[in-house]
Amino acid sequence: MSSEASGIATASPLLTVKNLAKRFGAFQALQSVSFNVRPGEVLGLVGPNGSGKTTCINLITGLYKPDGGAIQYQGRSIGGLPSHRLAHMGINRSFQIPKPFKSLTVRENIEVAVAYGGRGSDTAEIKRLLEFLELDLLTDRLASELTSGQQKMLDLARALATKPALLCVDELGAGLNPNELTHVAQRLRELARSGMALLVVEHLMDFVDQVTDRLIVLSVGKDIFSGPLSQAVQDAQVVEVFLGAPDEH
Amino acid sequence: MLEYSIVAGLLFGLYFSLVGLGLNLVFGVMRIVNLAHGDFVMLGALAAVGCYSAYAISPIAAAVLSLFAFAIVGFPLYYLLVPRLLRSSDPEMLSIILFFGLSQVIESLTTIVVGPSERSIPGRALGGGPVHLLGQTFPSAWVISAVASGIAVMLLFLYLYHTRAGRLTRAVMVDRNEALATGIDVDRISALAFGIGLGLAAVAGCFAPFMLGSVTPAIGVNLTIQSFTVIIVGSLGSPLGTVLGGLIYGVSLMLMQTYFSSWAGLLPYLLLIAILLVRPSGLLGRKVRYV
Amino acid sequence: ATAPSEIKLGTLYASSGPFAAISMPVYQGLKLWVNQENAQGGVMVKPFNKRIPIKLISYDDQSNTATAATLYNQLVTQDKVDLLVADSGSVLTALAVPIAREHKILLFDQTGTGGTFFTKDNPYIVLLSDPVSTIWPKYVADFLTHEGPKLGIKRVALLYATNDFTGTQANAVRGFIKASGAPIELVYDKGVPTNTTNYTVLINNIQAAKPDAVIQMGYPGNDIAFLRNLHDSGTHFNWLFAIYPGLETEHLEKTVGADGLKYVYTYTPSSAVEYHAESGMSLPQFREAWNKAYPDGKVAFGFNSVAGYTSGLIIQNALAVTESMDQLALRKAVFSLSGKLKTLDGTFALDENGAQVGEITPLGQLVPDGKGSVKFTVVYPSDVATGKAIYPAPSK
Amino acid sequence: MSKALRHSLQVLIPLVGAAALLPYVYHNQLLLFNFIVFLTLAQGVNIIYGFTGYLPFGYVGFFGAGAYGFAIAVMHLHAPPLVAMVAGASASVLFGLVLTPMLRLSGPYFAIANLAAALAISEIVSNPALESITKGPYGVSLSGIFQPAFSYAVAIVVMAFSMGCVLYLRHSRFGLALQAIKDDPISAAMAGINVVRARIVAWLLSALIAGLIGANFAWFVSVFYPDNVFSPDFSIFAIVFALFGGVATATGPILGVVLLYGLYNVIGISTPQYFQLIYGLLIMALVLFLPNGLTSLLRRWGIHVI
Amino acid sequence: MSTDLLTASGLDAGYGGVQALWGAGLSVRAKETVVLMGPNGAGKTTLIKTIMGLVQSWKGEISFEGRNIVHDRTDKRVRAGIAYMSEIGCFPGLSVEDNLRIGGQFLPAAEFKRHIDDLYDRFPTLAQKRRALGGSLSGGQRKILGVAKALAGKPRLLVMDEPSAGLSPLFVREVIHVLGQFRDSGLALLIAEQNIRFLDLADRVYTLEGGRIGFEGTVQALHADAALERAYFGLKKT
Numbered sequence A: 001m002s003s004e005a006s007g008i009a010t011a012s013p014l015l016t017v018k019n020l021a022k023r024f025g026a027f028q029a030l031q032s033v034s035f036n037v038r039p040g041e042v043l044g045l046v047g048p049n050g051s052g053k054t055t056c057i058n059l060i061t062g063l064y065k066p067d068g069g070a071i072q073y074q075g076r077s078i079g080g081l082p083s084h085r086l087a088h089m090g091i092n093r094s095f096q097i098p099k100p101f102k103s104l105t106v107r108e109n110i111e112v113a114v115a116y117g118g119r120g121s122d123t124a125e126i127k128r129l130l131e132f133l134e135l136d137l138l139t140d141r142l143a144s145e146l147t148s149g150q151q152k153m154l155d156l157a158r159a160l161a162t163k164p165a166l167l168c169v170d171e172l173g174a175g176l177n178p179n180e181l182t183h184v185a186q187r188l189r190e191l192a193r194s195g196m197a198l199l200v201v202e203h204l205m206d207f208v209d210q211v212t213d214r215l216i217v218l219s220v221g222k223d224i225f226s227g228p229l230s231q232a233v234q235d236a237q238v239v240e241v242f243l244g245a246p247d248e249h
Numbered sequence B: 001m002l003e004y005s006i007v008a009g010l011l012f013g014l015y016f017s018l019v020g021l022g023l024n025l026v027f028g029v030m031r032i033v034n035l036a037h038g039d040f041v042m043l044g045a046l047a048a049v050g051c052y053s054a055y056a057i058s059p060i061a062a063a064v065l066s067l068f069a070f071a072i073v074g075f076p077l078y079y080l081l082v083p084r085l086l087r088s089s090d091p092e093m094l095s096i097i098l099f100f101g102l103s104q105v106i107e108s109l110t111t112i113v114v115g116p117s118e119r120s121i122p123g124r125a126l127g128g129g130p131v132h133l134l135g136q137t138f139p140s141a142w143v144i145s146a147v148a149s150g151i152a153v154m155l156l157f158l159y160l161y162h163t164r165a166g167r168l169t170r171a172v173m174v175d176r177n178e179a180l181a182t183g184i185d186v187d188r189i190s191a192l193a194f195g196i197g198l199g200l201a202a203v204a205g206c207f208a209p210f211m212l213g214s215v216t217p218a219i220g221v222n223l224t225i226q227s228f229t230v231i232i233v234g235s236l237g238s239p240l241g242t243v244l245g246g247l248i249y250g251v252s253l254m255l256m257q258t259y260f261s262s263w264a265g266l267l268p269y270l271l272l273i274a275i276l277l278v279r280p281s282g283l284l285g286r287k288v289r290y291v
Numbered sequence C: 001a002t003a004p005s006e007i008k009l010g011t012l013y014a015s016s017g018p019f020a021a022i023s024m025p026v027y028q029g030l031k032l033w034v035n036q037e038n039a040q041g042g043v044m045v046k047p048f049n050k051r052i053p054i055k056l057i058s059y060d061d062q063s064n065t066a067t068a069a070t071l072y073n074q075l076v077t078q079d080k081v082d083l084l085v086a087d088s089g090s091v092l093t094a095l096a097v098p099i100a101r102e103h104k105i106l107l108f109d110q111t112g113t114g115g116t117f118f119t120k121d122n123p124y125i126v127l128l129s130d131p132v133s134t135i136w137p138k139y140v141a142d143f144l145t146h147e148g149p150k151l152g153i154k155r156v157a158l159l160y161a162t163n164d165f166t167g168t169q170a171n172a173v174r175g176f177i178k179a180s181g182a183p184i185e186l187v188y189d190k191g192v193p194t195n196t197t198n199y200t201v202l203i204n205n206i207q208a209a210k211p212d213a214v215i216q217m218g219y220p221g222n223d224i225a226f227l228r229n230l231h232d233s234g235t236h237f238n239w240l241f242a243i244y245p246g247l248e249t250e251h252l253e254k255t256v257g258a259d260g261l262k263y264v265y266t267y268t269p270s271s272a273v274e275y276h277a278e279s280g281m282s283l284p285q286f287r288e289a290w291n292k293a294y295p296d297g298k299v300a301f302g303f304n305s306v307a308g309y310t311s312g313l314i315i316q317n318a319l320a321v322t323e324s325m326d327q328l329a330l331r332k333a334v335f336s337l338s339g340k341l342k343t344l345d346g347t348f349a350l351d352e353n354g355a356q357v358g359e360i361t362p363l364g365q366l367v368p369d370g371k372g373s374v375k376f377t378v379v380y381p382s383d384v385a386t387g388k389a390i391y392p393a394p395s396k
Numbered sequence D: 001m002s003k004a005l006r007h008s009l010q011v012l013i014p015l016v017g018a019a020a021l022l023p024y025v026y027h028n029q030l031l032l033f034n035f036i037v038f039l040t041l042a043q044g045v046n047i048i049y050g051f052t053g054y055l056p057f058g059y060v061g062f063f064g065a066g067a068y069g070f071a072i073a074v075m076h077l078h079a080p081p082l083v084a085m086v087a088g089a090s091a092s093v094l095f096g097l098v099l100t101p102m103l104r105l106s107g108p109y110f111a112i113a114n115l116a117a118a119l120a121i122s123e124i125v126s127n128p129a130l131e132s133i134t135k136g137p138y139g140v141s142l143s144g145i146f147q148p149a150f151s152y153a154v155a156i157v158v159m160a161f162s163m164g165c166v167l168y169l170r171h172s173r174f175g176l177a178l179q180a181i182k183d184d185p186i187s188a189a190m191a192g193i194n195v196v197r198a199r200i201v202a203w204l205l206s207a208l209i210a211g212l213i214g215a216n217f218a219w220f221v222s223v224f225y226p227d228n229v230f231s232p233d234f235s236i237f238a239i240v241f242a243l244f245g246g247v248a249t250a251t252g253p254i255l256g257v258v259l260l261y262g263l264y265n266v267i268g269i270s271t272p273q274y275f276q277l278i279y280g281l282l283i284m285a286l287v288l289f290l291p292n293g294l295t296s297l298l299r300r301w302g303i304h305v306i
Numbered sequence E: 001m002s003t004d005l006l007t008a009s010g011l012d013a014g015y016g017g018v019q020a021l022w023g024a025g026l027s028v029r030a031k032e033t034v035v036l037m038g039p040n041g042a043g044k045t046t047l048i049k050t051i052m053g054l055v056q057s058w059k060g061e062i063s064f065e066g067r068n069i070v071h072d073r074t075d076k077r078v079r080a081g082i083a084y085m086s087e088i089g090c091f092p093g094l095s096v097e098d099n100l101r102i103g104g105q106f107l108p109a110a111e112f113k114r115h116i117d118d119l120y121d122r123f124p125t126l127a128q129k130r131r132a133l134g135g136s137l138s139g140g141q142r143k144i145l146g147v148a149k150a151l152a153g154k155p156r157l158l159v160m161d162e163p164s165a166g167l168s169p170l171f172v173r174e175v176i177h178v179l180g181q182f183r184d185s186g187l188a189l190l191i192a193e194q195n196i197r198f199l200d201l202a203d204r205v206y207t208l209e210g211g212r213i214g215f216e217g218t219v220q221a222l223h224a225d226a227a228l229e230r231a232y233f234g235l236k237k238t
C-alpha cells in the first residue's frame, strides 16, 4: 500500500475542501473542515455520530449550498453547483440510507444513470458493473424488492455507471458481515487502482483499515486529525471522542 | 371600520379554527386528506336544524350530542375505509379521490333526504340580540360560536397533551410504522382520532346556520377548502396552529371584504398558495409542530 | 299527417350541486304542469286537432356543465325530442344555446336570463318565465329616482353578488339611476363573491357610508345571510331592497324569520299583485296543487316553482295555436302570444330577439300582518300600488 | 424504436379511427366530443401524475386558461380559430410557468395548492372588474366562429397529440428519467438528471395539452361561463379516469375514460335520480378495490400493457 | 423445551409473491441472549418482523411462554412481553420522556414511575435530555433512547434489528455494555447483528442463509466450525 501512497502523494489534488462550514437554522453542523483528495487515493472520513461526515458529502455533491469555505474540484470552485452538473463533471456518491429508484428494475436503475450521467459508459459497461458488484442475478428485480444491503450495492453501481473521478461512499459497511466487508473493500481498492479518488465514510474500523490510505477525523464539525489509521489510534483526542479505549482486536 | 373588521375577523377566525380542527387531526394522524370534511360540517348543521325544528333542542345541546354521535359514526367508517386505503401504494393521494367519492355520496344522500334548498335555525335560538365587545357591536351568535370554538380547541389540546390516548395519538402522528412496532394499536387510536375529527366537524356545523346564514347540501366543498386554508396556514398537526391559521384567515378575509370586496373570494386561495410556497410546513412550522 | 302518440318534451334538472336550489323548484313546477295535462288526456295540439299526451324525458345534470351539454345533445340527437326545455339559470342554459342552434331546434329557455343568449342571428331561443335580467330592477330604480328625492333619499348603497344574474341587475340599477338625472348619489357600490356567507362586516361598512337606501342583490343564500346578519347585529337601514324576500317569501321566512323581513322592499311576486290568470291555475290554486303533489316540502315553493309551471303554460298555449310542429312555426306561435297571454306570473311579452320583457315585477314592501308574519304592500308603480311605502322603516 | 412505433400505431389507429367514424353512426356528437376531451385530459394527468407523481387537483385551471385564452383572442384580436387555439395553449402554458414554484411542494400539499391556483384563476377571470377583457361573470359568446364539425376534427388531432406524448414517455429515456425522479429526486440528480428542468418540461407539457383541448372546447361550444370551463369536475373526472385505467401506461387512461365515462353516461341517462350517489360509490370502490388501476389487474392476469 | 420463552418454527413468509423465509425457526430461552447472523438479504429482518407480526407469516408457528401468538397483532405481542427495537428506534417528534411513557404504556402508573426513574439512573444521558425531542438527539443517543424505550415496558424478551448499524465504535461499546447489564438482570435478548462484537454477549448463535436456518449452536461451536468461520469472518481471521 505504501508504494501506491507515495505515487499518489505527488499527484495534484482532485478535490480540495477548505474551511467548509454549514449551518441548519441555529445549529452549526460544520464549523470548519479542510482536506484534499488525490486521484487514486482512498481518503477515510470518520468521526463520532453527528460530527458532520454526511453533511460534508452532501455539500460536495451539491445537495446543500455551503455557508462558508470553499470546495474546489479539478481546480475550479464547485460550491453550490446543482448535483446533476457535478455528476456530469465526475463527482458521484452512494447514500447512507440507500436511495434507489424503487419502481424501476435494477437494470433500469443503472440505465438511467448511464443515459443521463453516462460520461461514455455503455451497455457492456452495465453488464460488467452488475457482475462487479454481484448484482447480476438480480438484474430484473424491482429495486424495492432488494434488501437494504443490496440496495446499497445498487446505489454504488448507479454511481459507478456515471464513471466518476471522485466517488463518495457513505457507510457502505453497516449491516455487512466481515466476509462481505472484505469483498467490498477489495472492490473499492480496485477502483482506486484504476485512478478513481474515493472519499469513504465509515464506522467499522476493520473496514477502514482495509480500505483507506489516510484518515480525516471529524468532531463536532471540525477536522481534528489527518493521517493514517495507525497514527490515529495513538492520538489521544481521536481515542477520546471516537474510538474509545484501545481495541483488543 | 378598521377596528370593526379586525375584531370581527378575530371572532370569525376563531370559528373557522373550529371548522378546520377536525380536518387537521385526521390529516395529522392518518396522513389522509378528508375531502369530505366540509360535508360532515354540513351534516352537523342539518342535524342541528333537525334537532331544533323537530324537538326544539338548542344548538348548543345539539353540538354536544352530535360530537358524540358523529364520533361514534366515525369508528365504523374508519374501519370500512382507511385500513384498506393505507394498504395501497400511494395512500395520501388516493385518499383525496376516495374522500371525494365519499363527499359525493354524502351530498347526494343528503339531497335525497332533505332536498336541495337552504335550511337554517332562527337567530334567537342562540341567545338574544347584539353583544358589545371591545367597543363594537356583534351578533351574539358570533360570540357564542367563538367561545364554543375556544372550548373545543382547549379540550382537544388537553386530550392530546394530557391523556394517555392523546400521547399515543401523537405517537401515531409522528410515525405510524414506529408506533406499530412499539406495540400501539394503531388502528384503534386512528379510529378514535377519526371519530373525534368528525365529531368536531359536526360541532362546527351546529353553529354554521348562525355563522353562514344557511346551509345547503352542496356547501361542503367550500367549507373543505376554507378548512384547508386554515390548517395549512397554521401548520398541520397542531391545534394551536389551527387557531392561528383561523385568526389570520378571519382577519384577512374581513379586511379584504372591507377594502377589496369583490376580490375577497380570491383570498383563501392566495393565502394558501403564498403560505405553502413560503413556508410549506405552515406558520408554526416544524419546531413547534409537536410541542 | 297522422297524429303522434305522444309529444316528447326533453329537459334537464340539477338535483344536486350549486344550482340544485334554483333548478329543482322550476323542474317540479314544470312536471306538475305535465302531470296535470296528461291527467286530462294530454295537451291540445292544433295541427292534429286533438289532445296528445306529453312524454317528459328528463336527465339530471348534477349542476355539472359538461354533463349538461352532453345530456342536451342526448335529448336532441338520441331521444329526438319535439320540445327542448332548458334547465334553469343562465349557466346551465348557456350550454343549450349553441346546441339548439346547431340542431335547429327551438330552445324553450325557462329562467336563463343572460343577456348574451338573445341575438338577432339566432332564432332558436325564446325566454319564457323570467324577464331578461337587464330589466328586472326597473321599478326599483324608478322608485328611487322618482319618489326617493321626495322622501329625502339621496344617498344609495349598492351591494351585489358578482354573478351573471345579480351582477347584470346591479349594472342595470346603476344605469337607470345615472340616466334619470335624479339627485341620487351612489355612496357605496361593491360586488362580493357569490359564495359570500358573512355580511356583518360589509353591513358595518355600508352603515359607515350613511346611505338613505340600500340595495342588496344576491342569490337566496346571500339574501338569507345578509338579512340574518343585519338583524342579529342590530343595524338598521331606513330603506332596504333584497331580491328573494319577494321571490321566495315563505322560504325566507323559514330561514331568516319574519322579524328580519319586516319593511324590506323586494320584487312583488304574482301572489301580491292579482294577475288575473287567463290561462292555467291562479296562484292559490297552484299552491294547493303543489302542496298536494309535493307534500314533503323538500323543494321550496315560490317564484321558481311558479316559473316552471308558467313555462308549461306558455308551451301549452303555443301548441294550441301553432301551424305545425316545425320548430320555426313553434317560435312563431310563441311570438304570437306575446303581449296577450296572462298567466299567474303576469303578462307574457317578448322582444324581437326572444327575450322576455313582460313579467316585470312591481316593487313591494313586506309589512307586518299583525299575526307575527309579513304581507305584501305593492308600493310602485302607482297604477298597481296597494299602499304607500313606509319610509323610514321603523326600527324596533 | 420500432417497438415504440408498433405500439404507437396499435394505440393510435383504432382510437383516431373510432373518433373520426363514430359521428356517422352515433349522432350525439357532443358526447363524442366530451369523450375526446376526457381522453385528452386523462392523458395530460397521466403525464404529470403518472410519470412525476404530482397530483394536479386543479388541472382544470389549464383547461379554463386555454378556453379563455382562445375566447380573448377571438373577441379582441378577431383571430381565426386555429390561431386562437395557439393563443389558448400559450395562455395555459404561461399559467403553468407561473405555477412552477409549486413543484417544490410535495404530496397532498401540491395537490391542494394546485386546486387553490385553479380556483384563484377562475375567480380572477370571473371578476366583474375585468369585464372589458374576460366578460367577467357574464359569460362569453363566440357565436361567430361556431363550427362544430371542424372543431371536432381538430380535437381528434389534439387527442392524438396527447397520446403521442404519453407513448413517447413510455418508450423514451426521458420517460424513464421522470419515473426515476418520481421515485427519488436526489438520486435522480446524482444520476445526472436535471431534475428541475425535467419536471418543468413534464408540467408544461401537461399544461399545453389541457390548454389545447380547453381552447378546442371553447371553440366547439362557443357560448360559456367561467363556471363552465373552470368546473372542478374536469379535474376530478380526468384524475379518476386516469387512475381507474392505470397511470404511467398509454392504454390505461384510455380504458379508464372509455369504461368509466361510458358508464357515467349510461347511469346518467338511465337512472338520473341516483346518479351522483352511484358515481360517488363507484369512485370509492375503485380506490378501495383497484387502487393501482385496471392495468394492474390486466398485468396480474399476465396481459402486457402498453 | 419447557424453558423456552419464544419458539418459532417452520416459518414461511415473504413480500407480495416473493418468498423470503423457508421454514425458518428459532428459540430463545428465558434469560438467554441469542444472536442471529447471516449474509446480506438472508432474511434476518424478515424473520424478526415475522416474529413481531409486522410481516405476516404464511405458514408456521410462533409461541411465547407456551402460548401460540401467530395470529396476534403486533400490539398484543408487545403487551405479552416482547419488545422490539426497530431501525428507527424512537419517535423523533416526541420528547424523550414521552418516548419512554409510550414504551411503558401498558404498565400501571405507580410501577411505571419507579421503573422510569431506574431507567434514567442507568442512562444518565437521557436523564439530562428528558424534555428534548427524540429527533434532536444524535444517532447514538437515539439508539440508546430506542433501547430505553423498548425496556420501559419491562419486557421479558427484547428483539433488536442491527442495533449497532451506523454507530461509532464508542457508542457500540456503550450499547453492548448496557445490554450486558440487562441480560445479567434476567432479560432475554434476540439480536440480529453483523458486528462480531455482539458475539461476546451471545449464549447461542443462529445463522440464516437464503431464508433458511443454517447453523445453530453456541459461540464456541461456531468458532470451532472452520467452514462457517470462513464464511462469516472470511479472510479477516487468516
Ligand SMILES: Nc1ncnc2c1ncn2[C@@H]1O[C@H](COP(=O)(O)OP(=O)(O)OP(=O)(O)O)[C@@H](O)[C@H]1O
Pocket (backbone or CB within 6 Å): A024, A027, A029, A047, A048, A049, A050, A051, A052, A053, A054, A055, A056, A096, E138, E139, E140, E166
Ligand atoms: N438537513 C438537516 N437539518 C437539520 N440538521 C441537520 C441536517 N442534516 C444534518 N443535520 C445535523 O447536522 C449534524 C451532522 O449530521 P451528519 O449527518 O453530517 O452526521 P454524520 O457525521 O454523518 O453522523 P452519522 O455517523 O450518525 O451518520 C447532526 O447533528 C445532524 O442532526
Ligand SMILES: Nc1ncnc2c1ncn2[C@@H]1O[C@H](COP(=O)(O)OP(=O)(O)OP(=O)(O)O)[C@@H](O)[C@H]1O
Pocket (backbone or CB within 6 Å): A144, A145, A146, A147, A148, A149, A150, A175, E015, E016, E018, E019, E020, E038, E039, E040, E041, E042, E043, E044, E045, E046, E047
Ligand atoms: N419490501 C420487500 N419487498 C419484496 N422483497 C423484499 C422486501 N424486503 C425484503 N425482500 C426480500 O426478502 C429477502 C430477505 O430480506 P431481509 O431484509 O429479511 O434480509 P436481511 O437478512 O435483513 O438483509 P440485510 O442484512 O441487508 O438487512 C431478500 O431477498 C429481499 O430481496
Ligand SMILES: [Mg+2]
Pocket (backbone or CB within 6 Å): A053, A054, A055, A096, A170
Ligand atoms: Mg452520516
Ligand SMILES: [Mg+2]
Pocket (backbone or CB within 6 Å): A147, A148, E044, E045, E046
Ligand atoms: Mg435487515
